[in-house]
Amino acid sequence: MSDLIDELDARILDLIQEDASLSVADLAEKVGLSPSPCWRRVKRLEDLGVIRKRVTVLDPDKLGLGFEVYAAVKLSLPSRANLEAFEARLDEWPEVVSCVTVTGHEDYMLRVMTRDMHAYDDFLRDKLLASDLVSGVESRIIMRSVKNTTAVPIRLVKNV
Numbered sequence: 294m295s296d297l298i299d300e301l302d303a304r305i306l307d308l309i310q311e312d313a314s315l316s317v318a319d320l321a322e323k324v325g326l327s328p329s330p331c332w333r334r335v336k337r338l339e340d341l342g343v344i345r346k347r348v349t350v351l352d353p354d355k356l357g358l359g360f361e362v363y364a365a366v367k368l369s370l371p372s373r374a375n376l377e378a379f380e381a382r383l384d385e386w387p388e389v390v391s392c393v394t395v396t397g398h399e400d401y402m403l404r405v406m407t408r409d410m411h412a413y414d415d416f417l418r419d420k421l422l423a424s425d426l427v428s429g430v431e432s433r434i435i436m437r438s439v440k441n442t443t444a445v446p447i448r449l450v451k452n453v
Contacts, residue, residue: 296452297341301326303447305334306343310444313347350443358406361435362413365399366421369428376400379426388416399431410434 298306304324309315315323321331338344353359368375376394379401383389391404407413413432421430 298338298343298447298450298452302334302338303450305331306338306447307444309335309344309347310447313349348443353406357408360407360409360413361438362403362405362407363433363435364403364405364417364421365395365431365433366401366403366427367398367429367431368400368426371400375426379424382424382426386416386420388413388420 301324305320308320308323317328317332317335320335321328324331326334335344353361366379368379380392383392388405388407389403390406393402394400395402405413405416407416417430417432421427
């Protein structure tokens with residue numbers, strides 16, 4: 294895939310990761326292209342699946358959702374059926390904003406956002422631990438976010 298992305302593509306990707314609301318004309322001006330070739334490059338990156346979607350990043354603190362926890366989840370039996378059943382339940386839990394499978398003692402790492410510790414405790418008791426699939430949860434409360442980005446480090450791609 295990195296062979297398909299050149300330096301100009303990388304500059305475009307860096308810019309739209311920083312501000313997805315840039316118009317094609319503004320983007321073209323910043324990378325030194327005219328709008329048509331710039332639009333074609335963006336369209337090609339979308340067609341390749343490099344650009345999956347464009348979103349707006351919200352401030353959870355300003356919305357009253359500033360309590361964040363990383364929860365390491367251990368399943369009672371990590372069988373294929375239980376893994377699939379647990380993953381299917383995630384759509385029912387809006388508090389879970391990210392879930393990854395991990396190596397080690399736990400099976401999953403969840404990033405959970407709630408209003409406060411009481412709301413997290415409700416989520417933990419009424420949803421996560423209420424599931425017969427879960428045998429244990431180890432929670433890490435986020436005290437302060439030091440670095441938090443949604444940007445993929447484009448400059449680490451070979452040939453760019």
